[in-house]
Amino acid sequence: MINGTKIMKATMGKSNFDRVTIAISLVIVSAISMFFLTNPEQAIKVAGDIFTLIAYNFGTPILWFAFGLVILAAFFVFSKYGHIRMGNEKPEFSTFSYIAMMALAGVGSGTIYWAFLEWSYYIKTPPFAIEAGSVTASEWAVTYSLHHWGVIAWAIYAITAIPVMYSFYIRKNGSLKISDIVMSMIKNKTTARVMGRLIEVMYPIALIFGLLIVLSLGVPIISAAVSLLFGVENTLFLKLLMLAIVAVLLVTSSFFGIEKGMQKISENGTYFVVALVLYVLLLGPTQFIVENTSSSIALWAQNFIMMSLYTDAINEAKFPQSWTAYFWAYWMIFIPLMCVFVTKVSRGRTIREVIVCMIGGGTAGIATLFSVVGSFMMKTELDGKVNISQMVSDGQASEAIVSALETLPLSSVILVVFIIATFLLLVTTLDGSVFTVSCNTQDRLDENNNPSTYLKMFWCLVIVALPAIFIIVDAPVQSMQSAILIFALPILLLTSYMLYKTIGYMRKDYAHLSAAEIQAMHSIAASTDQVNRVSVPLVKPVPEQA
Numbered sequence: 001m002i003n004g005t006k007i008m009k010a011t012m013g014k015s016n017f018d019r020v021t022i023a024i025s026l027v028i029v030s031a032i033s034m035f036f037l038t039n040p041e042q043a044i045k046v047a048g049d050i051f052t053l054i055a056y057n058f059g060t061p062i063l064w065f066a067f068g069l070v071i072l073a074a075f076f077v078f079s080k081y082g083h084i085r086m087g088n089e090k091p092e093f094s095t096f097s098y099i100a101m102m103a104l105a106g107v108g109s110g111t112i113y114w115a116f117l118e119w120s121y122y123i124k125t126p127p128f129a130i131e132a133g134s135v136t137a138s139e140w141a142v143t144y145s146l147h148h149w150g151v152i153a154w155a156i157y158a159i160t161a162i163p164v165m166y167s168f169y170i171r172k173n174g175s176l177k178i179s180d181i182v183m184s185m186i187k188n189k190t191t192a193r194v195m196g197r198l199i200e201v202m203y204p205i206a207l208i209f210g211l212l213i214v215l216s217l218g219v220p221i222i223s224a225a226v227s228l229l230f231g232v233e234n235t236l237f238l239k240l241l242m243l244a245i246v247a248v249l250l251v252t253s254s255f256f257g258i259e260k261g262m263q264k265i266s267e268n269g270t271y272f273v274v275a276l277v278l279y280v281l282l283l284g285p286t287q288f289i290v291e292n293t294s295s296s297i298a299l300w301a302q303n304f305i306m307m308s309l310y311t312d313a314i315n316e317a318k319f320p321q322s323w324t325a326y327f328w329a330y331w332m333i334f335i336p337l338m339c340v341f342v343t344k345v346s347r348g349r350t351i352r353e354v355i356v357c358m359i360g361g362g363t364a365g366i367a368t369l370f371s372v373v374g375s376f377m378m379k380t381e382l383d384g385k386v387n388i389s390q391m392v393s394d395g396q397a398s399e400a401i402v403s404a405l406e407t408l409p410l411s412s413v414i415l416v417v418f419i420i421a422t423f424l425l426l427v428t429t430l431d432g433s434v435f436t437v438s439c440n441t442q443d444r445l446d447e448n449n450n451p452s453t454y455l456k457m458f459w460c461l462v463i464v465a466l467p468a469i470f471i472i473v474d475a476p477v478q479s480m481q482s483a484i485l486i487f488a489l490p491i492l493l494l495t496s497y498m499l500y501k502t503i504g505y506m507r508k509d510y511a512h513l514s515a516a517e518i519q520a521m522h523s524i525a526a527s528t529d530q531v532n533r534v535s536v537p538l539v540k541p542v543p544e545q546a
Contacts, residue, residue, distance in 0.1 A: 016442055016443050016444055016452065017441065017442055017443070017452070017455055018200065018441045018442060018443055021197075021200040021201055021204070021440075021441050022204070022441050024201050025201055025203075025204040025205050025208075025441075026462070028201070028205055029204075029205055029208050029209070029466070032205075032209070033466060033469070033470075036470075036479070036480060037469065037470070037473055040479075043479055043480075043483075044479045046479075046483065047479035047480065047481075047482040047483040048479075048482065050482060050483050050485055050486050051326070051482035051483075051485060053486075054325075054329055054485040054486065054488055054489065055321045055322060055325050055326050055329065055485065056318060056321045058325075058489060059311065059320060059321035059324075059325035060311050060325075061492075062325045062328050062329055062332075062488070062492065063308065063309055063311065063320065063324065063325055063328065064309070065328075065492055065496070066152045066155070066156060066308070066328040067152065067305075067308045067309060069152070069155040069156055069159045069160070070151060070152055070155045070308075072155075072159050072499070073155045073158060073159055073355050073359060076159070076162070076351050076352065076355055077352050077355055077356065079515075080510070080513070080514065080515035080518050081351060081506055081510060081518070082350060082351050082352030082355070083350055083351075083352065083515060083518040083519040083522055084166075084170065084350060084351050084506075084510070084518060084522055085169075085348070085349065085350045085522035085523075085524070086165050086168075086169040086170075086343075086346050086347055086348065086349055086350070086351075086354070087169050087347045087348050088522065088524065089347065089348045089524060090348050090524055091346075091347065091348035091349050091353075092345065092347050092348055093345060095357065096267070096270075097266070097267055098345060098346075098349070098357060099357050099358075099361035099362070099365070100266045100267050100269070100270040101266040101345055101428070101432075102157075102338075102341075102342060102345065102357070102358055102361075102362065103270075103361065103362050103365055103366070111149070111366070111369070111425065112218070112221060112401075112418075112421075112422050112425065113217045113218075113221060113397065113398075113401075114145065114148075114149070114370075115145070115149075115366075115369050115370045115373050115374060116373050116374070116377050116400075116401045116404070117377070117388070117392055117397055117400065117401065118141075118144075118145040118148070118370070118374065119141035119142050119144075119145055119374045119377065119378055120141075120377070120378075120381070120388055120389045120392050121323075121392075122137065122140060122141040122144050122145070122323075123137050123138055123141050123389065124389060125317075125319065125322070126140055126141075126319070127140060127144065127310070127312070127317075127319040127320070127323075128140075128310075128312075128319075129315045129317065138378065138382075139295060139296075139299065140299065141374075141378065142292060142293070142296040142370065142371055142374045142375055142378065143295075143296040143297075143299040143300050143303075144307070144323070144324075145370050145374055146296055146297070146300050146367050146370055146371060147300055147304075147307050147308075147324070148323065148324065148327040149327075149366045149367075149370055150300070150363045150366065150367055151304075151359055151363050152308060152328065153327070153328075153331050153362075153366075154358050154359040154362040154363055155355075155359055156328065156331045156332060156335065157331070157334075157335065157338040157339070157342065157358060157362075158342070158354060158355045158358040158359055159355070159499070160335045160338070160339050160495045160498075160499070161338060161339040161342035161343060161346075161354065162351060162354075162499070162502060163181065163339070163495075163498035163499055163501070163502040164176070164178070164181060164339045164340060164342075164343045164498075165339075165342070165343045165346055165351070165354070166502050166505065166506070167181045167184065167502070168181075168343050169343075169347070170505075170509070171505065176340050176343060176344065176436075176439040176440070177200070177439060177440050178199055178203060178336055178339070178340065178440060179195075179196035179197070179199040179200045179203075179440070180196070181498070182195055182196060182199060182494070182497075182498065183195065183196040185497070185498065185501040199494070200440065200441075202487070202490070203336050203437070203440050204437050204440070204441060205487075206333055206336065206484065206487040206491075207334075207336065207337055207433055207436070207437050208437075208462065208463060208466060209480060209483075209484045210333045210334055210337075210484060211429075211430060211433050211463050211467075212466050212467050212470060212480065213480060213481045213484070214426070214429055214430070215243070215246070215426070215430075215463075215464070215467035216467050216470055216471065218246075218422060218425070218426040219239055219242050219243050219246070219426075219467070219471065220239060220398040220471075221398045221401060221402075221422055222242045222419055222422050222423060222426075223238045223239045223241075223242045223398075224398035224399050224401070224402045225401075225402050225405075225415050225418055225419045225422070226238065226242065226419060227402075228402050228403075228406060228415065229412060229415045229416065229419070234399075236471070236472065239471050240468060240471065240472070243464065243467065243468055243471065245423070246423065246426055246427060246430070246464065247460065247461075247464040249265070249423065249427045250427050250430050250431060250434070250460050250463075250464065251457060251460050253265050253427055253431045254431055254434050254435070254453075254456040254457065254460055255453060255456070255457070265424055265427055265428055265431065266424075266428045268424055269421060269424030269425050269427075269428055270365075272417055272420050272421035272424060273365075273369065273421050273425070275417050275421075276373075276414070276417050276418055276421050277368060277369055277372050277373065279408070279413075279414050279417060280372055280373055280376045280408070280414070281372050281376075283408050283409050283410075283414075284376045284379070284408060285375075285376065285379040285383075288375060288379045289371070289372055289375040289376055289379070292371070292375040292378070292379075293371035293372065293375055296371055296375075297367070297371070307324070308324075310324075326485070329485045329488035330481075330485065330488075332487075332488045332491050332492060332495075333484055333485070333487055333488060333491065335491050335495055336436070336440075336491070337432065337433050337436045337437075338432075340435075340436040340439055340440070341432045341435060341436050342354065342358070344435065344439075348524070350522065376404070377401075377404050380404045380407055385404070385407050386400065386403045386404050386407065388400045388403075388404060391403070402415070405418060430460075430463060430464075433463065434456050434459045434460055434463065435450075435451065435456065437459050438451035438452070438455045438456045438459055439451050441455065441459075442455055
């Protein structure tokens, strides 16, 4: 009891917060934000230069890195290392809750934007030198959206989470801070400290700007739907009101924690997304949706490797660089968020279960969403009901989504479902982000490996306040979306190093054991006595040699 009280006081005390990291991060975030707010034209130019540097010049390494993670995923699933369990206990969450939390934390409300509209970009700028606006371009449109949100995307999160999970559960590092984990992998103490501090400062910056984009995409979609539903003007006040509701839900969820807050919100969010998909499927152009989904999945399966590694070296239209490499880089921005969050919710699951649930469950859910609503939107344009592509070009993307939904029977019902689903998607993503950034700006977590509630409330306010400013002044958020790709290359190098070291640790810890021995070692025991009776001794991690 005394020890628990001491831990609680240390956790809640200000001295437990990494105030240096918080202060430096906020100063840099404020400086970059002021640049985008006060010099929008120059900001757009800088963002374009960064996009060209990353996507065009480093597109091929990004494509190979992402594809390599799929190969690693297959290795872990089918090798003996897949039996390694994260903690010798039953999973904390049901499989449904587990998949729902990871899926919604990883994709957020930005998924709604791309699910409804991504196909329209590919009809206008198709791959493989296909004629723009042609039948063939339309056939590939939904196919590429499935690819960009499917197997490889989820492999990026699932595999990069393994070093953090292994460090925390198997090697008993005891920290969920990325900086601490990396520092434990580096032999030279001076280099380790420098790298650790650099990671600590850059982590919140990349995450805040990534969430700025998520909020800036999600809030206008919600306000446009509310505007149409209630017949009110879509004003700045309405957008800020929607943002305020998001803030209230976020603070409430963060206050109650992952177990009582985020778990419930993510489950309900999943129900509403399923309701949205079923509504569109059953009351929309059902036959077209089913047929186009079938064709898109067939194209995707048949051309998966080509779509993954195609670089357009001869034609040089830069489609894979502008889209595929861009999406992989954008997913990579959220790797630090997801690897910590996945570690937190994966207690009791084997590496194989984590990978199958994330890649299998995530891909199945997102593929269903994208194929159904994407096909619906495409049919809506083909039938001449809404000129979606033109509205997107005119900067009316949110209005295009809402206008298409209005063509369905009982449109007010689907708008309510759509609004609630988008709200819950957005809050789930933000809640997971608040948890991870709090973990990485606090020196010691509590006995349940949770950060301070006060610190989570602080990050809730920061994460919501910045998008509010950008919405008020109508700043170039799309340019910020390109600019943050500058974080992709450091994250690629960092995760590659962490995976390399972790695989080395696994070989030291488990190479001498058979698959059956590893499985027996990591079987779920009902009590400590059962653990002690397991014939195979528990792994004692081999420390780094100085």
